[in-house]
Amino acid sequence: MHRRTLLGATAAATLAGLAPRTGRAQGGAAGVKIAFMATLSGPGAALGTHMRDGWLTAMGQLGNKLGGVPAETLIIDDELKPESAVTKARAAIERDKVDFVVGLVFSNILGAIARPVTESQTFLISANAGPSPLAGRGCNPFFFATSYQNDQNHATMGQVAQEEGYKRVFVLVPNYQAGKDAVAGFRSRFKGEIVDEVYVPLGQLDFAAELAKIADAKPDALFTFMPGALGVNLVRQYHQAGLGRIPVLSTFTVDESTLPAQGDAALGFFTASDWAPDLPGERNAQFVKAFEAAHNYIPASYAAHAYDTAFLLDAALQARGGNLADKHALRSALETVKFPSVRPSFKFGKNHFPVQDFYLCKVGKRPDGKFETEIVRKVLTNDVDAYAAECRMPA
């Protein structure tokens, strides 16, 4: 009896000793580990799901290898809680020894983890959130954004309103920082009169009071920024209130993550984006087709940016021959490497944000009855964000 216990203990000890070694063989020195962090539960989960599925589509096409190196993705839900995101990001870096943290839907989550991640000299790549501090004075050698600086989409809409010759525009945004940034971005390029600025609480159910005001003010156009379920409410109620004749210039209000719920009510709404499913180019057409085949819905820009992020890492690691140790050289590779982007013009500016084109898009219905945003025209060419000039990127 006694001997058997001893044998058992020895066996257990051997197994325990072996386990970490096999773990390391899969994802350690020989491989590359990526922490993919996005909001996958709660009200913002739809956006995170798009992003994750975009990443998985790319990894599937790359055979789970980046630059020929076997890659392991840890999918992490940030729960849209900054404190929980920081804890999980630290665990991924210190315990799981990840080489990259990618994803990030919301700016406040990115803001919370940016410092702990970059201070540990781990590369942080945002596929959506692009807050101004990280684009300007707070730009960081270890931080990249494959999406945009948040203000750029709003500024694009300001430019559209200006070019269309609108004189009186009604502004409707949620009452929090991003809402105020949206107004500032819009105003940076629109010089006409803002008839009224209305701020609604986040999580507002009913826009009836605001819609009645809009009808009463009879503006030339409405500028609005209503992400997620807010946008679903607004679009549906806008249609019901019979305001269809007032054009809607929106940002982050109608996209492929909300259109399935908005349906016909969103037809004709305008939005500004750096990407749309019908963006011309063979590469983009292939992506949309592969994504739909794998996940059975139309990707939004979150998915496209995540997809691009995977191919950026692939190209950078390829250029470095899989060498992750020399962080400085890896950073240079990320900055300059050419990768097959779904966007026709993509390159990083000196603040590690893209310098790219922005388009006016309109909600349309595809022949198969599904809704998507479709490009109307290019508004800004090779646009550099307003904060890049403040960035002093260390060499």
Place this chain on the structure above:
Amino acid sequence: MTSTLLLVQLLNGLQFGVLLFLVSAGLTLVFGVMDFINLAHGVQYMLGAYLAASLGTVFGSFWIGLALALPLSLAIGLALEWLVFRHLYDRDHLSQVLATFGVILTLDEATRAIWGSAPLNVPQPAGLSGGIMLTPALGYPAWRLAIIGAGLVVAPLLWWLVERTRAGMLVRAGSTHRAIVSALGVDIGRLFTLVFAIGAMLAGFAGALAGPVYAVAPGMGDTVLILAFVVIVIGGVGSIRGAVIASLLVGLVDTLGRALLPDLLRLVLAPAAARQTGAALASMLVYVAMAAFLCLRPAGLFPVRRA
């Protein structure tokens, strides 16, 4: 602010109030009559919306979805009562809050697992999806008028049920003199199950009505639940009459506050500051009103007498 605009805002407040009434009617009965705190009431609202939306999509008509959602909401209410709530009636309020909060988390996640986390597409009610022109310049959504109409039918019906029928009399008696009613040979347990099921069905009905207007998404019941609690605190726990008055009050205060406050503040503040403070104050107004009522009438507008 023109008088037509004011009229539209009044209608908006009324419509929001009616929706709140349908949710809080069930909550106030369950809380007042059975002394049971059911946080999961908002989930039943959400499930009603989801059932009406998805069944409406399957059968191609909102009306069929609405008709099917009612008995299904009733069934879900009965099932929840039988599985979970029945075992909590004799526990203290803290256990009830904990357990029903657990039901919220479970069902919210289950909804997400079944329908996904993106808001659902809802078929528009045929015949009522457009707007009705109140004046040549100002339209009003027909569906919102229909919601007001539904409230005008349900409220008297419910009042009649509780105040004028034998079942209602037993429910009222059971709430104050539970032991005596059961000593007279009435099955109190079954009576409470009935109250609970009707409450669940009303919440489901409200959800189904809200579907074409609001986003049908996981967690949609949580905001409504908070306002429903405000309503029953103001109206008096257990009182249908209180629930009617208080929901209309909350609906009107919320809507008119949002519509008028920023403009009123502009008289005394700079426009930019007025907009920001006005928006912030308007979202607080309902809770300020509740605090005021708690100070002046702690038992609510129409307190139910207790033994």
